[in-house]
Amino acid sequence: MKEEKADNPQGQKKPPDTLPAISFQPEEDEEGQEAGQRMGFTAFCRCLWHLLLPYKTRFSLVFCSLLLSMVIMAAMPLSIKIITDYGLKSPPNFRLLMIILAGILSAGAIASLTFLIWDYFYSRIGASLINDLRFKMYRHLQQLSMSYYGRVPAGEISVRFLSDLSLVENFLILNFPFILNSGLFLIFSMVILFAIEWKIAIFAAISLVVSFQCGCWIEPRASVATKKTKDVQAEIASALHENIQAQSVIKVFRLHRLLTERFGHMGKRFCETSSRANFLLYMTELVPSHSVMLIGLLTLCTSAVFVYHGMLSIGDLVVFQLVLNEVATNVSELTWSIPSYVQASVGMQRITELLEERPEVLDQPDAGHLPRPTHEIALNRVKFGYTPERLNLNDVDLKIPVNQSVLFVGPSGCGKSTVLNMLMRFYDPASGSVTFDGQDIRTVTQDSLRSHISTVLQESFLFNTSIRENIRLGKEAASDAEVEEAARKAEIHDIIMGMPNAYDTLVGERGSSLSGGQRQRIAIARAIISGPAVLLLDEATSSLDQATADSINTSLSKLSKGRTVISVTHRLEMGPMVDRIFVFKGGQLLDQGSHAELLSRGGLYSELWAKQTGFHIEEDGSATVKASRLREIPILATLDDSAREAIAKLFVSEQMPKGSSVVKFGDPGDKFYIIVRGRATVSKPGRDGVEHQVGVIESGDYFGEIALIKKSPRTATVRTDTDCVLLSLSSTHFLRLLAENPQIKAVIDDVAQKRATS
Ligand SMILES: Nc1ncnc2c1ncn2[C@@H]1O[C@H](COP(=O)(O)OP(=O)(O)OP(=O)(O)O)[C@@H](O)[C@H]1O
Ligand SMILES: [Mg+2]
Structure with a gap:
């Protein structure tokens, strides 16, 4: 390093x-x-x-x-x-x-x-x-x-x-x-x-x-x-x-x-x-x-x-x-x-x-102006670590042709947001380079680089001022007409006009007086008002409910025309729509290709895809699971199709807002859960009695299988990190089904037996 x-x-x-010129040398004295x-x-x-x-x-x-x-x-x-x-x-x-x-x-x-x-x-x-x-x-x-x-x-x-x-x-x-x-x-x-x-x-x-x-x-x-x-x-x-x-x-x-x-x-x-x-x-x-x-x-x-x-x-x-x-x-x-x-x-x-304190990222004395990219944005064998002890990006080499829409996917902590940080030059690589049309971004001014880039993050920061001023932050000299045009493109104009003070409505601290979807749409308007060449979306719709996320994703895909859009997401439903997908794992670029290519290769992407598909979400946010999807769950894997059909019907859809406890450590285990949308943290109490996070589970993950076959207390607490849609299967319903279907019971007993002895 x-x-x-x-x-x-x-x-x-x-x-x-x-x-500033102020400086001082600490003076020596007898206090050593x-x-x-x-x-x-x-x-x-x-x-x-x-x-x-x-x-x-x-x-x-x-x-x-x-x-x-x-x-x-x-x-x-x-x-x-x-x-x-x-x-x-x-x-x-x-x-x-x-x-x-x-x-x-x-x-x-x-x-x-x-x-x-x-x-x-x-x-x-x-x-x-x-x-x-x-x-x-x-x-x-x-x-x-x-x-x-x-x-x-x-x-x-x-x-x-x-x-x-x-x-x-x-x-x-x-x-x-x-x-x-x-x-x-x-x-x-x-x-x-x-x-x-x-x-x-x-x-x-x-x-x-x-x-x-x-x-x-x-x-x-x-x-x-x-x-x-x-x-x-x-x-x-x-x-x-x-x-x-x-x-x-x-x-x-x-x-x-x-x-x-x-x-x-x-x-x-x-x-x-x-x-x-x-x-x-x-x-x-x-x-x-x-x-x-x-x-x-x-x-x-x-x-x-x-x-x-x-x-x-x-x-x-x-x-x-x-x-x-x-x-x-x-x-x-x-x-x-x-x-x-x-x-x-x-x-x-x-x-x-x-x-x-000296800025670590500095413009070189002879830094030039970066023109709008017309060809390709690339990371060339980039290595980077936030701290000297650990590499968070290891030899990442990727090329994004301009005006394409691409997706960065991969498990939590694999370095997706870090790549975005590199593109915005929030940090410089330890080795390798980031180039726009072959020009190393360290040789141009940060201002000119960032004038071509806009971002929408998971929790977009809105300033405590009016909607108009928040949108105008994306382009200082924007006229009121331009502000409204950006809001129209972000499909929030009508909602703003319905507010008592329209564009002069104050958004409150961090935009607290608006809903999550409205905040994101205003952030999108702010991001596009300057007509950026590159739009970076870091989990821009992840914290929203499915209907809002779908509608914002539709707006975003309309806005992607004529610009390069790089989206980081855990939700893969955008996969078939984008030009290219980059799959990361442990700070490395594991694979890349179109949705179809990646599925045909059968690597991490297809695993993640399999995990997230097989569900249907209605407009009201309620979910159902396809019987075939239950094949991925070991305890149900050996059942035949008709048994899985019967079990799929027993699942109940539950929507839980961010910060809810799904199960609590020590509570009686009475349900099995699948996360359809969203992310949750798993924690266990340590010796000091305080809960420590032991893992993160997200769309397609499941927990509490044991509750289906055995009444035992929960061994961990699961709390939602984002608004979540879950499917739950109650042990009472499941056991009743087993009682009515001895052949299913026999298969399940067999799996339980094998689990207990393994
Ligand atoms: N400011 C920071 N200082 C030190 N380490 C950091 C910092 N930001 C991120 N990391 C570490 O770098 C690694 C990559 O983080 P990054 O945010 O890029 O992951 P990610 O793929 O975007 O994850 P997620 O999907 O959860 O957002 C993680 O191990 C994280 O702990
Ligand atoms: Mg991230």
């Missing part, structure tokens, strides 16, 4: 220049291994600098106004000295006093005004910075490949947008201005202290540096602990997100107790990491602020000794203490900001991690 990757011309991808988990101060500042760059001129101007106001504010304590030493000295000079007072008042007014200017402009810059960052993250997410979305849970991504971004926002909007104010104030105040008495000022400065160092020693530890807390918080958010989406499965499988227990464990982990992080955050604030208080007291004592020895005047002592008090207040303000800085740096780190 590694060697194959080396062959891949896409193997060494360079990040495109268009991606954990150092890689935190963003250092310089890296954090570098990120802020990158964010500020577009606003540097505006920011420099408002910073000057802040600077001016800080100089004035820091010099304010000197006003006492100026008033006492000059304004009030004898002989009294009222004019000079007035001039001094006017000067002081004007300076105060200028300080307030410049502060107001700073606040006004910084509030705008701060909001823009956060908006830019959020936009950058969103744009980056759009560029990431499908592999990223497969790897990273949605909840984890949301946490980066919500919690992490708001940590950075809090810091930038609330704390950053305070840090600038207090930092500048501190610098100017220290200058004044040095001017008054440099010896005590040196002592105060050294003590302040030491107290800051204590804070710096704690900060990385607090930072690492906070990062761990945020990671656990993201896990909790992912679990919650998943839980909300999976409520129906949780209820059906009775998983609430297990999941609540797991959530509780996560919560405990959160408590442990969070309490350590919170304590360290308190310390980052407490240590420096209390050190400053002690420094203030020590400086006061030292100044008193200086005054006692006549080395300092009482006036200077008062001014010195006033300035020092201001210093202490500002140091406290700075230290209050440390916890917020720590949290913001963790938030910024997690945001940067997202921005540093």
